[in-house]
Amino acid sequence: MRKVYHRIIQIAGIVITVEADDVAYGDLAEVTTSRGTSLAQVIRLQDSKVFLQVFAGSRGISTNDQVRFLGHPMRVSSSENLLGRIFTGSGRPRDHRPMLEDQLVEIGGPSVNPARRIVPKNMIRTGIPMIDVFNTLVESQKLPIFSVAGEPYNQLLARIAMQAEVDVIILGGMGLKHDDYLFFRNTLDEHGALSRSVMFVHTASDPVVECLLVPDMCLAVAEKYALDGKRVLVLLTDMTNFADAMKEIAITMEQIPSNRGYPGDLYSQLASRYEKAVDFEGAGSITILAVTTMPGDDVTHPIPDNTGYITEGQFYLRNGRIEPFGSLSRLKQQVNSDTRSDHRTIMDTMIRFYADYKETLEKQSMGFQMSSWDDKLLKYGELFETRMMDLSVNIPLEEALDLGWKTMKECFDRTESGIKTDLLNQYWPKD
Amino acid sequence: MxxxxxxxxxxxxxxxxxxxxxxxxxxxxxxxxxxxxxxxxxxxxxxxxxxxxxxxxxxxxxxxxxxxxxxxxxxLSVELGPGLLTQVYDGLQNPLNDLAEKSGFFLQRGVYLPALNYERKWSFTPLAKVGDRISGGDWLGWVPEGIFKHYIMAPFGLGGAWEVVKAAPAGDYLISDVMFQLKNEKGELRDVTMVQQWPVKIAINAYREKLLPEETLITQMRSIDTFFPVAVGGTFCTPGPFGAGKTVLQHALSQFAEADIVIIAACGERAGEVVEILREFPHLSDPRTGKTLMDRSIIICNTSSMPVAAREASVYTAVTLAEYYREMGLKCLLLADSTSRWAQALREMSGRLEEIPGEEAFPAYLESLIAGFYERAGLVRLNNGETGSVTIGGSVSPAGGNFEEPVTQSTLKVVGAFLGLSRERSDARRYPAIHPLDSWSKYLSVAAPEKLDFARNLLRRGNEVNQMMKVIGEEGTHINDFVIYLKSEFLDYVYLQQNTFDKVDGACSKERQIYVFDKVSAILRAKFDFDDKDQAHRYFLELRQMFIDWNYAEFESEEFNRLEQAVDEKLKEHTHA
Missing domain, CATH: 2.40.10.170 (Thrombin, subunit H)
Structure with a gap:
């Protein structure tokens, strides 16, 4: 039987300190107060002092409350029984159904040996031209959606989840508004996807430490499923809340902040989560789509900035559309050579023209005279926005490519396209 | 014991x-x-x-x-000896392939394996004889490692003068076999095997002198070799915001740069990117040797989710391996992606030590550590008169793409070439996104200086005209200025931009660069006669199209000559005789 400690010598922020021995770094403890029981994790050892991060926060903890060490780090059940279930960040059921304690796995496990990774090769079709044509999503990719509050990012996330062909969907909600949580649950339910989904949801009113646990819980379960041969899609929303939770805790721990109050290891912390995206040779895969809301629509803010350096591209969602500039799928090269021979050319050429259109638009708004070339670009830009960028467009890749040629033909001469002649001969629409 | x-x-x-x-x-x-x-x-x-x-x-x-x-x-040391090439190590020189065989998909902690194969026999040819007087770094013999002669050297840390008292004859040996016995004046004896240990944070300095890097390192990237060249034994950095193409650029360099040995240090970056190299290199052939690219490469791979402290060690491990091969008289290229992650590892540790933080919480000694790292590059004359070199290229990932941050600034002070990548250019799909106006290099270009100056000047003028046009509009711009703008755009599209993913365009040889740049220079200098701007615009679009087709044709092939003729014909249309 494990010893119970009764003397808490320090309470600061969400961290309590007890004097105890034979406690391992990273282990869990149970703190029992008059208000109930909360889990806590060992985050620092110093001589005989043990520093514990209390998941439910330190409010109401008294110095003579009970602390019992469990002798193991944070774990989560990873059995098939999880499917269709909804949990909190610390793994308690949110759906009034029984607690699950079979096939427990430790969260935050070791990283995959790079030598055992394989080059991703399967495209995930979404029916959204801005993704399929211009920034193809690839199985085992980790990709954030950069957006700002008020944009329909959760809707976009849900739509991709519904249309993507995957075996299991794991949703991690961090600081989610309660109605957003219900939106996800209802959407999954309506499409009959709830039975192949697991949700770990931390709502805005839950204790902040649970927010930190959400990605690890999701990814530990995803890893287990992927090793069992399942293709898993992990949706994380919103990673900004995750990073902010980390900041809050780092500051209360009196760590030296590096940039705008965020801890110096923000990059490593985010990376250790995102890097869980993987394609296991001979087994399943994990694909991660995450939402990062940019504070003040500023991409140089530490959270989107560090995220961008970790992930394999990013989608910018602005004004309800996926922006063609800045949005990038780094893995598209792996798959878009095998789709159709004109895929890459369409992708590059159409974006280049759209960039020119933007410049022309600027000139126009400043009242400059439009040349005949400018007129062509203006026509093109509008067609591009309605045919490709509108999020309501839902067509397969091949159809989108054909539409691309058609649009260019309607606006430009062959020679103006800057496309290699042999491709023009093959694809440029004949009258 | x-x-x-x-x-x-x-x-x-x-x-x-x-x-x-x-x-x-x-x-x-x-x-x-x-x-x-x-x-x-x-x-x-x-x-x-x-x-x-x-x-x-x-x-x-x-x-x-x-x-x-x-x-x-x-x-903290690395093992140096035959068998390093083709290996994939983590930051502490653990062989990742062997680890995978032992522990499967995941990196289990506490598992360390020997960096070199102690069971393989190497065919040894001695160079030193009994009675020879030697010092640290001298070549004592060699074994074939792929296409290279891997020299077995006297331990680098050997102080004073030593004499060979025993030498093994030619034959097949394990790396742990004693090949030589040395004796110094005091009568101390020392055994020499094919392996030696060297602490990673100390530079190997068993050479006669450091030389001035003068020869251009051909990377086969037009914008680098012609406009912002890198020297053999020089240093360069490629800072850029995310998505500007740092990694694609580094991959292209690792494939096409004309170095003997390429060492890639994937330091705190995405695992997926290393995997591309791991899976592609064994299948890509090196046109200069006919072997695969992997045969001349070592990959140090400490990706972002691997332990942070090992990340800090990884760049040192990489540079020590590069120095080792330099001691054999080889040209080594070290590509570190990214040095910012290394600096962040320093910052994390500094924070835990509760040191007084410098700018952006980086430790105050950041600058001297960065300088110390790049100073390990260089062209050296070895004790036997041969030369060897380590060229270091570090990518930098500045927070927010802002070059004012400490890592970029400390790096700029110590490198010889700055290839700044810009988001503007990558957004416009102008790859490589090396900014033609902001970047600089102190090294020698493959192109003639006066042609280069003319082209640079034109780029600057073209940019000015473009800025002006944004204010006063196209109609307010004089046609001569407009043509300058069109010429600068032309130069950008047909010369600076290069399609790394194309078989032909991806690698542009030195000869081809000189040839094509002459042609481009002639066009930039030519005087054109246009009736109006629309005509000029259309003409340059057409010329650009023909030139791009030309870029995609194999050098000096029939197709190449045919397309060149077409360009020449086109040129006659609006130029003065």
Whole structure:
């Protein structure tokens, strides 16, 4: 039987300190107060002092409350029984159904040996031209959606989840508004996807430490499923809340902040989560789509900035559309050579023209005279926005490519396209 | 064997341990924290009284106060010997392929394997004879390693004059076999095998002198070799915001640069990117040798989710391996992606040590560490008169793409070429996104200086005209200015931009660059007659189209000549005779 400690010598922020021995770094403890029981994790050892991060926060903890060490780090059940279930960040059921304690796995496990990774090769079709044509999503990719509050990012996330062909969907909600949580649950339910989904949801009113646990819980379960041969899609929303939770805790721990109050290891912390995206040779895969809301629509803010350096591209969602500039799928090269021979050319050429259109638009708004070339670009830009960028467009890749040629033909001469002649001969629409 | 020097853990904070020791410890010596049957590698980074702070190269979960720590007395070192090429190591020189065989998909902590194969036999040819007087770094013999002669060298740390007293005859040997015995004036004897250890944070300096880097390192990238060249033995950095194409650029360099040995240090970046190299290199052939690219490469791979402390070690491991091959008279290219992640690893540790932070919480000694790292590059004359070189290219990932931050600024002070990548250019799909106006290089270009100056000047003028046009509009711009703008755009599209993913355009040889740049220069200098701007615009679009087709044709092929003729014809249309 494990010893119970009764003397808490320090309470600061969400961290309590007890004097105890034979406690391992990273282990869990149970703190029992008059208000109930909360889990806590060992985050620092110093001589005989043990520093514990209390998941439910330190409010109401008294110095003579009970602390019992469990002798193991944070774990989560990873059995098939999880499917269709909804949990909190610390793994308690949110759906009034029984607690699950079979096939427990430790969260935050070791990283995959790079030598055992394989080059991703399967495209995930979404029916959204801005993704399929211009920034193809690839199985085992980790990709954030950069957006700002008020944009329909959760809707976009849900739509991709519904249309993507995957075996299991794991949703991690961090600081989610309660109605957003219900939106996800209802959407999954309506499409009959709830039975192949697991949700770990931390709502805005839950204790902040649970927010930190959400990605690890999701990814530990995803890893287990992927090793069992399942293709898993992990949706994380919103990673900004995750990073902010980390900041809050780092500051209360009196760590030296590096940039705008965020801890110096923000990059490593985010990376250790995102890097869980993987394609296991001979087994399943994990694909991660995450939402990062940019504070003040500023991409140089530490959270989107560090995220961008970790992930394999990013989608910018602005004004309800996926922006063609800045949005990038780094893995598209792996798959878009095998789709159709004109895929890459369409992708590059159409974006280049759209960039020119933007410049022309600027000139126009400043009242400059439009040349005949400018007129062509203006026509093109509008067609591009309605045919490709509108999020309501839902067509397969091949159809989108054909539409691309058609649009260019309607606006430009062959020679103006800057496309290699042999491709023009093959694809440029004949009258 | 004497009793190991031990201590016991009194504190755990993230990957930092505080350890109470009994006798003595050495700064930066390696120690192992014992966790059950696992031994977690760590390094002493600070000593206070009888307590030492250790950074652990592994996850510290499960360690307890009171657990034992063994000190080794050795600084963090790498093993140098035949068999390094084609290997994939983590930051501490653990062979990742062997680890995968042992522990499967995941990197289990506390598992360390020998960096070199101790069971393989190498065919040895001696160079040194009994009675020869030698010093550290001298070539004593060689074994064939792929296409290279891998020289077996006298230990670099050998002080003073030594004499060979025993030498093994030619034959097949294990790397651990004693090949030579040396004796110095004091009569001390020393055995020499094919392997030696060297501490990673200390530069190998067994050479006669450091030379001025003058020869251009051909990278086959037009915008680099012509506009912002890199020298053999020089240093360069490629800072850029995310998505600007740093990694694609580094991959292109690793494939096409004309170096003997390429060492890639994937330091704290995405695992997926390394995997591309791991899977592609064994299948890509090196046109200069006919072997695969992997045969001339070593990959140090400490990706972002691998332990942070090992990330800090990884760039040193990489540069030490590069220096080792330099000692054999080879041209080595080290590509470190990204040095910012290395700096961040320093910052994390500095934070745990509760040191007084510098700018953006980076430690105050950041600048001298960066300078010390790049200074390990260089062209050297070895003791035997041969030359060898280490060229270092570091990518920098500045926070927010802002070059004013400490890592970029410290790097700029010590490198010889700055290839700044811009988001503007990558957004416009103008790859490589090396900014033609902001970047600079102190090294020698493959192109003639006056042509280069003319082209640079034109780019600057073209940019000015473009800025002006944004204010006063196209109609307010004089046609001569407009043509300058069109010419600068033309230069950008047909010469600066290059399609790395195309078989032909991806690699542009030195000869081709000189040839094509002459043609481009002639066009830039030509005087054109246009009726109006529309005509000029259309003309340059057409010319550009023909030129791009020309770029995609194999050099000096029939197709190449045919397309060149077409360009020449086109040129006659609006130029003065």
């Amino acid at each position: 004497q009793d190991a020097n031990t201590g016991k853990i009194v504190g755990v904070n993230g990957n930092m341990l505080t350890v109470e020791f009994d006798t003595s410890v050495t700064q930066n010596e390696v120690a192992y924290a014992l966790l059950g049957e696992h031994r977690l590698k760590s390094e002493v980074i600070r000593v206070r009284g009888n307590r030492a702070d250790l950074q652990v190269f592994e996850d510290t979960r499960g360690l307890k106060v009171g657990d034992r720590v063994e000190f080794t007395g050795q600084l």
